[in-house]
Amino acid sequence: MSILKLENITRDFYDGRQIRRVLHSTNLAFIPGELVVLSGPSGSGKTTLLSIMGLVLKPSEGKIYLNDKDLTQINDNEAAMLRLKYYGFIFQQHMLIEGLSVIDNILLAYAVQGSKVTAQQRQKAYGLLEKLGLKDTAHMQPLSLSGGMKQRVSIARALIKDPLILLCDEPTASLDAENGITVMKILKKSALEDQRIVLVVSHDSRVFPFSDRLIKIENGKIVSDTKENYQ
Amino acid sequence: MRLWVAIKIAIHDRSSTAGAVLGVVAIIFLVGQQLSVFFGLLNLMSVLPDHSNADVWIMSKNIRNSDSGNLISGAYIDRVIGISEVEWIEPLLIGSALFRRGDGSFEPVRVIGLRRPRIAGGPWSFHSSDEKVLLDLEAVVVDKLDLSKLGHPSLDEIGEIGEKRVRIGAIATGARGFQGTLLFAPLEKVREISKTPPGRYSALLVKLDEKSDKESVIKKIKDILPNCSVFSSQELSSLSRKYYITNTGIGGSFLFSTSIAIMIGVVIITLTMYTSVLSRKKDFALIRAIGGRKRDIFIIVVGEVFFITFIGIFVGFLLLSTLLSYTVNSQIPSYLPLKVAPLLALGAFIVSLIGSLFALKVALATDPASVFH
Ligand SMILES: Nc1ncnc2c1ncn2[C@@H]1O[C@H](COP(=O)(O)OP(=O)(O)OP(=O)(O)O)[C@@H](O)[C@H]1O
Numbered sequence: 259m260s261i262l263k264l265e266n267i268t269r270d271f272y273d274g275r276q277i278r279r280v281l282h283s284t285n286l287a288f289i290p291g292e293l294v295v296l297s298g299p300s301g302s303g304k305t306t307l308l309s310i311m312g313l314v315l316k317p318s319e320g321k322i323y324l325n326d327k328d329l330t331q332i333n334d335n336e337a338a339m340l341r342l343k344y345y346g347f348i349f350q351q352h353m354l355i356e357g358l359s360v361i362d363n364i365l366l367a368y369a370v371q372g373s374k375v376t377a378q379q380r381q382k383a384y385g386l387l388e389k390l391g392l393k394d395t396a397h398m399q400p401l402s403l404s405g406g407m408k409q410r411v412s413i414a415r416a417l418i419k420d421p422l423i424l425l426c427d428e429p430t431a432s433l434d435a436e437n438g439i440t441v442m443k444i445l446k447k448s449a450l451e452d453q454r455i456v457l458v459v460s461h462d463s464r465v466f467p468f469s470d471r472l473i474k475i476e477n478g479k480i481v482s483d484t485k486e487n488y489q
Numbered sequence: 490m491r492l493w494v495a496i497k498i499a500i501h502d503r504s505s506t507a508g509a510v511l512g513v514v515a516i517i518f519l520v521g522q523q524l525s526v527f528f529g530l531l532n533l534m535s536v537l538p539d540h541s542n543a544d545v546w547i548m549s550k551n552i553r554n555s556d557s558g559n560l561i562s563g564a565y566i567d568r569v570i571g572i573s574e575v576e577w578i579e580p581l582l583i584g585s586a587l588f589r590r591g592d593g594s595f596e597p598v599r600v601i602g603l604r605r606p607r608i609a610g611g612p613w614s615f616h617s618s619d620e621k622v623l624l625d626l627e628a629v630v631v632d633k634l635d636l637s638k639l640g641h642p643s644l645d646e647i648g649e650i651g652e653k654r655v656r657i658g659a660i661a662t663g664a665r666g667f668q669g670t671l672l673f674a675p676l677e678k679v680r681e682i683s684k685t686p687p688g689r690y691s692a693l694l695v696k697l698d699e700k701s702d703k704e705s706v707i708k709k710i711k712d713i714l715p716n717c718s719v720f721s722s723q724e725l726s727s728l729s730r731k732y733y734i735t736n737t738g739i740g741g742s743f744l745f746s747t748s749i750a751i752m753i754g755v756v757i758i759t760l761t762m763y764t765s766v767l768s769r770k771k772d773f774a775l776i777r778a779i780g781g782r783k784r785d786i787f788i789i790v791v792g793e794v795f796f797i798t799f800i801g802i803f804v805g806f807l808l809l810s811t812l813l814s815y816t817v818n819s820q821i822p823s824y825l826p827l828k829v830a831p832l833l834a835l836g837a838f839i840v841s842l843i844g845s846l847f848a849l850k851v852a853l854a855t856d857p858a859s860v861f862h
């Protein structure tokens with residue numbers, strides 16, 4: 259079983275006057291098949307932790323392992339390659355590229371390093387759109403979609419490559435209740451049925467019922483880490 | 490797909506793209522227009538050696554251009570004709586005088602005297618009639634574009650140069666000089682007009698045998714005539730061009746206006762590309778986060794620059810060729826050699842890449858972590 263493991267991870271930021279530790283020594287391990295919610299007040303370090311797990315931010319100290327492979331010392335290009343291969347990201351904003359159609363936005367996840375998009379991949383993208391209730395939007399511009407639809411497109415972009423790890427930063431924050439629940443249902447299903455490591459950063463209490471595990475963070479420290487059982 | 494993304498983004502970002510395209514168009518059009526005037530003037534500067542149909546020009550010692558030199562002796566003709574590779578040798582006599590216009594006013598002209606019956610070094614293309622009119626002692630040939638300066642004389646009209654009677658025998662095209670108005674006349678007539686003593690000439694034109702080695706024949710002539718300048722036509726042509734470029738300020742003014750045009754283009758491209766990249770930093774961060782490397786960002790931005798430059802070059806040349814088609818047979822000297830066009834396009838490419846460096850730097854520096862903020 260794949261495991262994403264953080265060992266004594268810390269992160270310091272220079273805030274203009276002094277160096278401040280925003281993430282204190284953190285040890286965590288994530289396994290596929292469960293939806294983990296990371297929650298905490300604003301500025302507590304959630305996004306920082308997520309960014310380190312997502313290999314877009316380097317820790318100040320500590321080690322990060324994927325399947326026992328140490329990823330701490332990898333360079334920029336190796337990190338990009340790993341993100342392409344194993345990761346899916348969902349953000350608070352949909353982060354779709356204006357000018358590209360819905361289908362192109364999704365396919366970019368395959369082709370960002372220049373590889374050719376196969377007919378099979380294209381077919382898969384259409385299939386995913388259909389599953390997410392976006393059947394007729396494939397050739398529309400993101401601008402012409404509603405907020406909920408855009409977020410579902412961005413989920414399609416994250417899921418198209420069947421990522422091992424799905425990292426979501428406040429995926430429901432810009433959505434109304436109904437859309438928020440739809441999104442969480444998709445994420446939950448993706449974790450369970452497709453056996454992914456899914457981490458959802460949120461301080462939206464509506465997402466808690468979907469969690470299998472709830473991690474709370476305050477001032478850069480993990481204060482609780484509990485298995486949930488809402489079902 | 491990266492190039493596809495580049496083009497899609499460029500099309501979507503219409504105002505920035507249009508701005509940057511404008512920069513490229515400005516470069517192509519302004520620089521192209523400057524170049525065409527420049528090359529047009531270059532043609533005027535060396536019009537006689539370029540069209541003389543001779544291989545070698547013999548003039549007085551130490552000349553600096555084809556338009557001014559001392560008179561040389563006709564005795565040299567016999568010495569040069571003795572060289573076996575020489576096919577023919579013909580003298581040229583250039584005189585300055587005043588042309589009397591129909592209304593009684595005067596226009597200074599330079600009259601090129603050609604020896605009959607060969608009429609070498611004379612006008613080479615005609616609007617009406619042809620060079621054979623110069624077999625008639627009275628006839629002169631005028632360029633079509635110079636007619637207005639001469640008071641619009643019509644064909645066969647009788648006029649006066651240096652108080653000698655002449656007849657407008659033919660109207661030539663493309664026979665304009667850099668220094669004043671050129672006219673062509675029989676050599677004897679020019680001698681009369683300029684009151685040059687017999688046996689003296691401005692230049693001797695030599696035609697060599699096709700198969701001869703030109704270099705060595707020129708050397709032979711130089712040895713025979715140590716008191717003359719001996720040039721191949723090309724040498725004299727570039728000598729004259731260099732002389733006028735450096736001594737009239739045309740070179741400087743051309744460089745100046747061209748640099749300004751390039752600078753305007755660079756500034757426009759820099760500003761528009763920079764703001765457009767800045768406004769899309771989020772996109773670049775996203776592309777990095779989902780697995781794009783720096784080189785993928787590079788390809789997208791440079792792809793966009795290529796796309797913009799292609800359109801700019803296309804539109805620029807369209808405008809330029811429209812302009813040139815209007816100015817080609819006008820008073821404005823304009824001539825753009827075909828081989829200059831690809832160089833101009835290449836230059837525009839380089840300039841727009843330079844203009845995009847700043848934007849590229851910003852795009853490449855995008856932190857993938859910023860996608861979360
Ligand atoms: N690039 C940075 N440079 C300096 N300080 C930073 C940087 N990124 C984050 N911080 C600081 O680190 C702390 C944690 O930030 P982080 O974004 O991880 O918080 P968060 O828990 O995600 O908050 P929110 O719920 O508001 O998104 C904050 O005090 C923030 O100001």
Ligand SMILES: [Mg+2]
Pocket residue numbers: 304305306427
């Ligand atoms: Mg955050």
